[in-house]
Amino acid sequence: MSQKILVTGGAGYIGSHTVLQLLLGGYETVVIDNLDNSSDIAIHRVRELAGPNAQNLSFRKGDLRDKPALEELFASEKFDAVIHFAGLKAVGESVQKPLSYYDNNLIGTIILFKVMAAHGCKKLVFSSSATVYGWPEKVPCTEDFPIGATNPYGRTKLFIEEICRDMYQSDSEWKIILLRYFNPVGAHPSGHIGEDPRGIPNNLMPFAQQVAVGRLPALTVFGTDYNTVDGTGVRDYIHIVDLADGHIAALSKLENPSIGCEVYNLGTGNGTSVFQMVAAFEKASGKEIPLIKSGRRAGDCETVYASTDKAERELNWKAKYGIDEMCEDQWNWASKNPYGYESQESTT
Numbered sequence: 001m002s003q004k005i006l007v008t009g010g011a012g013y014i015g016s017h018t019v020l021q022l023l024l025g026g027y028e029t030v031v032i033d034n035l036d037n038s039s040d041i042a043i044h045r046v047r048e049l050a051g052p053n054a055q056n057l058s059f060r061k062g063d064l065r066d067k068p069a070l071e072e073l074f075a076s077e078k079f080d081a082v083i084h085f086a087g088l089k090a091v092g093e094s095v096q097k098p099l100s101y102y103d104n105n106l107i108g109t110i111i112l113f114k115v116m117a118a119h120g121c122k123k124l125v126f127s128s129s130a131t132v133y134g135w136p137e138k139v140p141c142t143e144d145f146p147i148g149a150t151n152p153y154g155r156t157k158l159f160i161e162e163i164c165r166d167m168y169q170s171d172s173e174w175k176i177i178l179l180r181y182f183n184p185v186g187a188h189p190s191g192h193i194g195e196d197p198r199g200i201p202n203n204l205m206p207f208a209q210q211v212a213v214g215r216l217p218a219l220t221v222f223g224t225d226y227n228t229v230d231g232t233g234v235r236d237y238i239h240i241v242d243l244a245d246g247h248i249a250a251l252s253k254l255e256n257p258s259i260g261c262e263v264y265n266l267g268t269g270n271g272t273s274v275f276q277m278v279a280a281f282e283k284a285s286g287k288e289i290p291l292i293k294s295g296r297r298a299g300d301c302e303t304v305y306a307s308t309d310k311a312e313r314e315l316n317w318k319a320k321y322g323i324d325e326m327c328e329d330q331w332n333w334a335s336k337n338p339y340g341y342e343s344q345e346s347t348t
Helices: 013-024 040-056 067-076 091-096 098-118 152-170 204-212 240-253 274-285 309-315 323-336
Strands: 004-008 028-033 057-061 081-084 123-129 175-181 183-185 219-222 237-239 261-266 291-294
Touching: 004 013, 013 028, 013 040, 013 240, 028 040, 028 067, 040 057, 067 098, 081 098, 081 240, 091 098, 091 152, 098 152, 123 152, 123 240, 152 175, 152 261, 175 240, 183 204, 183 240, 183 323, 204 219, 204 274, 204 323, 219 274, 237 240, 237 323, 240 261, 240 309, 261 309, 274 323
Parallel strands: 004 028, 004 081, 028 057, 081 123, 123 175, 175 261, 183 237, 219 291
Antiparallel strands: none
């Protein structure tokens, strides 16, 4: 019997790639997404990529804050586990609209957890973030570092982690894995699904991608005076397919009777500067990326990268792809879909 997994936010960037890997891995998958910051075209594309396994995918448009609809979904389907991605995710926007972030991310999650508990579904993989490390005193970040957050988005991740720990303390039937992602980039090698942010992108690679296809004139680099190899911020970039595979490894780990509430970093364990990443993307795309150098952005850290020892040891998972493949796959997606999923020029 294949397991049936509910994926919240499964039409988004990380969600859609994970749904594809689930289907290819033989899981039955139900996606719920309110399509606030995603497209149902991603779901159609995932079906195409999944081939015969596409029959194991169903999609519900819905919001986690709509408790009656969620109750109805759990009453009609028996889920073995939930992978919880759904939430707003732009750091800058969260500073401007904190209540919107707390409402969407916290209230939606609390309702989801209540409905899961009521229906006896107590296996969870939660999409957390390296933002919970704040500005770490040293690197690489290990899972036992002190945690804090420098913006409302990061705090929602932090609070949900704490809620998960409290739930497990109160009821040991819960089995929870918290995955702290570092910086997901790239796209599926087919170029059929990828990152398609609404409006001006918040992250480096989608921004560079939009410059490369001619949608934006130049890439703004925030902070060129950090104490790093070239003055720009250093991050741990991870290929989206490696990240998706980390979720499959986490689901397998939930079958272990000794799992309670565990945290794992998903990254490569290597730091790459903004300028280094831009150079790799210029090489992959054959395009020059004009740069505008700007001051540091509030809340940004100098250097953050992961220790991945725990995930390698306990999840039997390790990132396979390097910066070159991340940039090649990102460009493949961008060049085929210059305006994302809604593009008239995109190949279908």
